[in-house]
Amino acid sequence: MAMMTGEQYVESIRKMNIKIFMFGEKISSAADHPILRPSLNSVKATYDLAHKPEYEDLMTVKSHLTGKKINRFAHIHQSTEDLVKKVKMQRLCGQKTAACFQRCVGMDAFNAIFSTTFECDQKHGTRYHKNFVDFVRESQEKDWTVDGAMTDPKGDRGLSPSKQADPDLYLRVVERRKDGIVVRGAKAHQTGICNSHQVIVMPTIAMGPEDRDYAVSFAVPLDTENLFMIIGRQSCDTRKLEGTRLDVGNCEYGGVEALTIFDNVFVPNNRIFLNGETDFSGMLVERFAGYHRQSYGGCKVGVGDVLIGAAALAADYNGAHKASHVKDKIIEMIHLNETLYSSGIACSAEGFRTEAGNYLIDLLLANVCKQNVTRFPYEITRLAEDIAGGLMVTAPSEKDLRHPELGPYIEKYLRGVAAVPTEDRLKILRLIENLTLGTAAVGYRTESMHGAGSPQAQRIMISRQGNVEQKKQLAKAIARIQ
Amino acid sequence: MPVRIRLKYCGGCNPRYDRTAIAAMLRADFPQADIAETAKDGPDHFVAVICGCPVACASHDDLRGLAGKTILTSEKDYGKLAAAVRSADLS
Numbered sequence: 001m002a003m004m005t006g007e008q009y010v011e012s013i014r015k016m017n018i019k020i021f022m023f024g025e026k027i028s029s030a031a032d033h034p035i036l037r038p039s040l041n042s043v044k045a046t047y048d049l050a051h052k053p054e055y056e057d058l059m060t061v062k063s064h065l066t067g068k069k070i071n072r073f074a075h076i077h078q079s080t081e082d083l084v085k086k087v088k089m090q091r092l093c094g095q096k097t098a099a100c101f102q103r104c105v106g107m108d109a110f111n112a113i114f115s116t117t118f119e120c121d122q123k124h125g126t127r128y129h130k131n132f133v134d135f136v137r138e139s140q141e142k143d144w145t146v147d148g149a150m151t152d153p154k155g156d157r158g159l160s161p162s163k164q165a166d167p168d169l170y171l172r173v174v175e176r177r178k179d180g181i182v183v184r185g186a187k188a189h190q191t192g193i194c195n196s197h198q199v200i201v202m203p204t205i206a207m208g209p210e211d212r213d214y215a216v217s218f219a220v221p222l223d224t225e226n227l228f229m230i231i232g233r234q235s236c237d238t239r240k241l242e243g244t245r246l247d248v249g250n251c252e253y254g255g256v257e258a259l260t261i262f263d264n265v266f267v268p269n270n271r272i273f274l275n276g277e278t279d280f281s282g283m284l285v286e287r288f289a290g291y292h293r294q295s296y297g298g299c300k301v302g303v304g305d306v307l308i309g310a311a312a313l314a315a316d317y318n319g320a321h322k323a324s325h326v327k328d329k330i331i332e333m334i335h336l337n338e339t340l341y342s343s344g345i346a347c348s349a350e351g352f353r354t355e356a357g358n359y360l361i362d363l364l365l366a367n368v369c370k371q372n373v374t375r376f377p378y379e380i381t382r383l384a385e386d387i388a389g390g391l392m393v394t395a396p397s398e399k400d401l402r403h404p405e406l407g408p409y410i411e412k413y414l415r416g417v418a419a420v421p422t423e424d425r426l427k428i429l430r431l432i433e434n435l436t437l438g439t440a441a442v443g444y445r446t447e448s449m450h451g452a453g454s455p456q457a458q459r460i461m462i463s464r465q466g467n468v469e470q471k472k473q474l475a476k477a478i479a480r481i482q
Numbered sequence: 483m484p485v486r487i488r489l490k491y492c493g494g495c496n497p498r499y500d501r502t503a504i505a506a507m508l509r510a511d512f513p514q515a516d517i518a519e520t521a522k523d524g525p526d527h528f529v530a531v532i533c534g535c536p537v538a539c540a541s542h543d544d545l546r547g548l549a550g551k552t553i554l555t556s557e558k559d560y561g562k563l564a565a566a567v568r569s570a571d572l573s
Contacts, residue, residue, distance in 0.1 A: 053519030054501055057540045058493025085539070088495035095495075305496075 002068045003060070004143040006048035013040060013195050016221070019228035020194050020258070027231075030195040034240045036231070038254030038439075040195040042101040043145050045253065046073060046093060058089040065137050073103040074140045076114050077359040083348035087298035091341065094302020098435065100255035100443040102192025104299060106146030108291035109200045110136055111358055113217060113273050116284040118356030120277050128217075128273045129356070135219050135271065144197040147222070149187035149260060150288060152204045161207065161214040171201060171262060172213040173275065180268040181275060183216060187260045189451075191443070194229055194258055196222055201262075203274070206282030215281040217274035218267040226265045229258035236438040246398035246427055249434025255443050286461070287360060292452035293370030294361045297344015300373055303435065303444050304337040304380055310431045311384040317416040317425040318389060329383045336376040343369035364465035367458040374455045377448040381436040392429040393437075401426065485515040485567065488526040490542050497534025499557045504532050507560055512567060527570065530554060530563050 004012065010031050020027040022035065030036040050059040050071050063070045064078050077083050086107070093101045114136070117128035139146055152161075155169035164170065171185025183201070193199060200219045207215050220227065234256065236248075245251040274280060312330055315321040347365035354360050385392065395414065400406045401423065415422045434440045449455065475481075487508060491501055508517055508530070516522075529547035531540050536555045545551065549570040552563040 053489070054491040055494050057491060058495060081539075085493065088493055088539070091495045092493060302495075 002066075002070055002141060002143065003050055004047050005051060006044040009044055009047045009143075009145070010040065012197065016197070017223040018194060019223070020231060021228065022231040035237055036194055036256055038099070038240070038250070038252060039102070039192055039256040042097045042099045042253045042255055043103060043192060043195055045097050046071065046101055046103050047143070049093065049096065055092060058085055058092055061085075063140050065133065066140060068140070070140045071143055073107045073145075074110070074136070074143065075107065076136060077111055077351075078357075079359060080349055080351045083294070083351045083359055083361055084345060087294065087341075087344040087348050090295055090298025091302040091305070094299045095305050096302075097253040098250050098303055098306040098431070099253040099440055100191050100299065100447065102147075102196070102255055103145055104295040105148035105191070105292065106196070106200065108288055108295060109146070109148030109202060110139075111291055111360070112284055112288035113200065113202070114358050115354035115356040115360065116280055116287060117273050118354070119283070120274065120280045122355070123279075124277055126277065131270050132273050139198065142197075145192070145195070146219070147190055147193040147196040147199040148202065148288070149190055149193070149199050150202045150204050150285070151188050153186050153188055154204070161205075161211045170204065170214045171216065173216050174213075174264065176275075180266055181216070181218070181272060183218070183262050183265050183267060185262055187262075189232075189257050190229070190260050191255050191257050191447070193222065193260055194231065194256065198222065199260070200273075202284055202288060203281040205285060207278040209278055211278055211281075212276045215274055215276055215278040217272070217284065219271045219273070220265060220267055224265055226263045227261070228263070229260040232257040232259065234439040234442050236434075240439075244398040246401070246423070246430055249430040249432075249438050250440060254439055257442070286363070289453050289457065289461075290361055290363045290366045293366040293373075293458065294344055294347050296373040296448065296452060297340055297347070297369040300377055300444065300448055301337055301341040301344065303440075304333070304340070304377065307380060307384050307432065307435050307444070308333045308337060310428050310435070311387045313428045314388045314425075314432060317420045317428060319417045320387070326387055329387055333380050333383050336380055340369065340372055340376055343372060363461060367461040367465065370452055371455060371458040371462065373448045374458070377444055381441075381445060384432050385436055388429055388432045392433045395426055395429060485512065485528070485570075486522070486524075486526045487512070487515050487517045487528045487530060487567065488521070488545060488547065489517060489519045490529060490531045490540055490545055491519070492531075492533040492538065492540035494534050499534070501532045501534055503557065504530070504554060504560055504563075508563070511564055515567070528552065528563075528567055
């Protein structure tokens with residue numbers, strides 16, 4: 001089975017015994033809970049789109065390992081064209097779900113670990129690259145959704161992993177055995193982990209020799225013994241329990257995060273990709289972050305496309321679409337969104353071949369891309385709220401709209417232009433609410449700020465990659481300074 | 483043997499028109515043609531690469547049409563595809 005259908009994916013998740021907790025209770029499966037199901041639906045879309053002829057050129061690719069057609073989310077990039085098509089695929093998936101579709105993190109982990117394990121083996125004589133290629137091959141063959149877990153809880157940010165008051169605040173090796181390792185710790189903010197098949201764990205920062213036990217990377221199935229997750233709350237999340245669709249804004253798709261606990265989890269030798277080589281921890285982090293910062297130049301743009309469309313519809317339904325300032329705000333939203341896309345495409349087009357043979361993005365441009373993502377979606381949401389008007393946060397509930405006595409008053413007084421049903425106006429306002437301050441704002445706003453690294457992390461990389469000395473030489477030459 | 487037309491779409495990340503409308507027009511104008519989005523055994527007479535914008539990034543190097551290949555980047559391009567199908571000597 002090289003490519004699952006969406007339904008096959010759902011059934012495969014349902015069959016797993018993933019230990020999920022939410023509101024103090026154990027959840028039987030992400031496939032069957034109304035708060036979690038939209039997250040699973042977003043990933044399901046990545047399987048369904050791959051089977052549609054009008055999308056397959058982006059959604060699928062030939063594996064360089066097996067020669068078979070695979071979902072691009074499981075691909076090791078073989079060219080700059082692959083990098084560009086990755087961003088285009090992400091834009092498409094953002095457009096179709098208006099949510100985080102979650103598989104990017106695994107794809108980015110695949111490509112970062114592929115090249116890092118190769119170079120680690122070259123220096124240290126380890127055999128991690130073979131372990132990893134075997135894992136990728138199996139992932140492609142079984143069409144797994146693979147979560148990539150990097151962010152440790154981190155405790156005191158002023159202290160290194162080994163200096164923390166509680167040594168488990170960064171995930172670490174607690175036992176080395178002949179047949180593998182035992183790890184303990186946690187990974188935070190894991191979007192989509194509750195509906196993934198496997199998780200790849202990576203270290204979260206560059207490390208020194210004293211942090212040897214923390215320089216660890218591996219993969220395990222998500223129903224592994226002693227692994228469990230606690231779902232994070234989202235603004236407006238329990239609207240999904242009310243049995244109505246309109247108030248949810250996006251009733252089909254979403255994304256949820258979890259704090260994932262590794263409480264003495266065993267990892268067999270053949271799934272270990274880094275185990276104590278601290279000098280490669282920084283490389284792995286830098287490459288993963290680079291790929292993931294590229295990703296945001298696609299996924300957030302796709303979600304932005306939906307939000308711009310929603311704002312334009314709100315203007316139509318309000319009868320304000322001809323106002324010059326409204327037109328100008330829509331133009332500004334498009335300008336900001338396409339600027340994000342520009343840097344996503346640029347860092348891909350300027351990619352280069354690694355020693356392992358896969359392609360890495362231009363790290364400077366990828367960090368510029370993500371730095372813009374920490375800002376522009378906030379301005380896009382501000383403009384969307386401006387155009388939508390206050391009703392997006394004051395409209396009555398769907399139950400009131402359906403009420404035999406209250407409904408007619410809502411129909412009468414909340415209508416915009418006469419030709420558009422009041423319910424349609426409310427639907428589009430709820431979608432804007434969902435994206436700007438509801439459940440989807442987790443992905444479109446705060447994830448834009450902190451996902452793939454907080455703003456300062458990009459500024460450090462921009463400083464390192466910015467080539468200021470060459471710029472000084474340019475200025476000296478023009479100014480005729482010897 | 484009916485005219486065989488193989489359709490290949492770009493991935494559709496930001497299409498400027500409804501790409502599937504091209505297929506619908508082809509099927510309406512050439513009801514006898516065998517029009518397919520997926521590969522079949524044997525050669526195709528035509529290949530139509532339907533791209534959503536002028537970038538035309540669809541991968542199609544591996545596709546060959548005995549009577550040619552047309553790359554479309556807008557709805558206006560349908561005319562040249564239809565003309566090519568009509569005028570082709572498939573004997």
